[in-house]
Amino acid sequence: MTSRPGWTPLLLLGPPLAAGAFSMAVSLGARDADPAFLAAQERVPVTSASLARAVALAPAGGRRGRSARCRPGSGPAPLRNPWACSVVYPSRGTVRYVVTVGDDGAFRGRRGPAVIAGRVPAPG
Numbered sequence: 001m002t003s004r005p006g007w008t009p010l011l012l013l014g015p016p017l018a019a020g021a022f023s024m025a026v027s028l029g030a031r032d033a034d035p036a037f038l039a040a041q042e043r044v045p046v047t048s049a050s051l052a053r054a055v056a057l058a059p060a061g062g063r064r065g066r067s068a069r070c071r072p073g074s075g076p077a078p079l080r081n082p083w084a085c086s087v088v089y090p091s092r093g094t095v096r097y098v099v100t101v102g103d104d105g106a107f108r109g110r111r112g113p114a115v116i117a118g119r120v121p122a123p124g
Helices: 007-032 035-042 048-057
Strands: 067-071 083-089 093-101 106-111 114-119
Touching (some): 048 067, 048 083, 048 106, 048 114, 093 114
Antiparallel strands (some): 093 106, 106 114
16 A cells, blocks of 8 residues: 555645635735725824925915915824925915815815915825
8 A cells, every 4th residue: 555645634634724725815806905004104204294295396376485484283193194385485474274184195275265285295
């Protein structure tokens, strides 16, 4: 009687390995469809300096600011909305905006009818 030792490990380990590979594929696929997971991955960290640079570059009335300073609001981290930003323009002096930042880094600022908008750049 001859035995085939090459088949025994395959018969013992094959089904658990196949089940593990299937489970991993299903869990990775489910993770990619989770909106909360995707939002957390896309969230741009917002700092006072990064928002100030972006706000200063946002055109208002066709002109960009010379400099800006931003203070975070009392909202939850990491966005800390609404922000208070002061922008110094060459011809109009200092203008203060209330700025709201979205999860994707897009911001919108208002001061009465005046609106500025842009995007906080991703780090790196």
